[in-house]
Amino acid sequence: MKLNLKNPIVFFDLETTGTSINADRIVEICYLKVHPNGNEEAKTLRINPEMHIPEGASAIHGIYDADVADCPTFKEVARTIANEIEGCDLAGFNSNRFDIPVLAEEFLRAGVDIDLSRRKFVDVQVIFHKMEQRTLSAAYKFYCGKNLEDAHTAAADTQATYEVLMSQLDRYPELQNDIAFLADYSSFNKNVDFAGRMVYDDNGVEVFNFGKYKGMSVADVLKRDPGYYSWILNSDFTLNTKAMLTKIRLRELTNK
Template sequence: MVGDLFANERVLAFDLETTGIKTRTDKIVQYALIGSDACGTEISVEGLVNPGCLIPPRASEIHGIYNRDVMDAAPFVSHAQKMYDLMNGAIIVGHNVRRFDMPFLTTEFSRVGMLAPKPKAIIDTLEIVRKLKLPRPHNLGSLCNRHGVDLTNAHTAGADAAATLLLLWRVMKDNPQPFRQPILEIERWAIGQNISSDGSELGRGYDDLPPVDSAGRLRRDNENIILAFGRHRGKTIKQLVNSDLQYYNWLISSASGIDDEAIIELKAHVQ
């Protein structure tokens, strides 16, 4: 299941160690990208970065990187192109990566006058465990311990990145249902971007989406077709096929009352 989800994709676990937690003023001191490319070749890239400033003692106590360690390291600009080439268009996996690591990276790219890489999708394990309502605490160390993932050398970028990738695998194996959909749908699910009947989540409801059938029971959301009625309301047709094939078969039958033209489109949509 996991292999199929990431087939033919570059998948990289991403982690940073920094001088602090302020994305606008603090700097990167270490990064790691661990995973594989679209043909399955292993990728393991780690680097120390000279931040151009002193590393506060408190930060060094956490990640174990001291000023002497980065004294002769290259500045971020020397790492930027390599990171861009690897991350642009890739599926990026990380723990709190959307709110911490990616904003830090974007700021560093801005400082050197470059556009930041644009991943195909960001799969954040913190978002996922919260969405699944798994028991707290949700810090990486506690989650890895609970799921049997070794996290030796915690708070080094390489160890954290590798552990996050394994954690994702374990969580997906233990909770397969949400992951039986395309990767972009998983990302939307994790961050809560679901169409609601009253528009409370995205500021829009079903009535704002163009209808597929004459009664408006099916709605179009970009490339997706969404059910706007019944017990599967809010699901895409592809999600429905994976979760309740019997209901889908009823939907495309004459008994559902859906227009013939809409039924033809539904069948073509899932092929």
């Protein structure tokens, strides 16, 4: 099986200091770039998160403060990473809900302007859960017939994710070997922001996806409760969420 690609696609996995999209930091990134002609390029980078790696996180991925003390910060490698994924679609395991939002936050903090909204995102975990409802290790065993050695290392998880997608395409004839189809299929919601605090409804209107205004038009809420915008900007939401909300607010002010 060879992926039917119009653009290169980057399979990637992050190891982080924790599970908070806006508070935690990347300590390792591995990406496997697959070109339309089938050529592959892999790279793994350790990152100094500029904060303590909690013992609970280290117990999972095996990366400790001392391991990254002399590594570059994300800001120091952000432009290189952005250049290498430029023009590529992105794929991962639970990437739509975690890895892509975290990566977007790191780029924003580093001051690197990269428009991820133009990419197609294939989340292999969503495809797996829709089909089988299991974990990456189980998916690797189920689809590929192999045990996942070194689970929770970015390189092993990235390679396994790539192989699982290949096997999913072989196993399920209803899955199209097309990145646009796979991106749509592996999306639970059509997110406005990467964290999914705002989503598009069936009519393509941005609506809030949390809190007291859940399901209500973002534009309408900003008109009737202007203070809600300030509350979000001053609260613990991701930089991307705040940026997308500001974009909607400016659009509505311009259209008045």
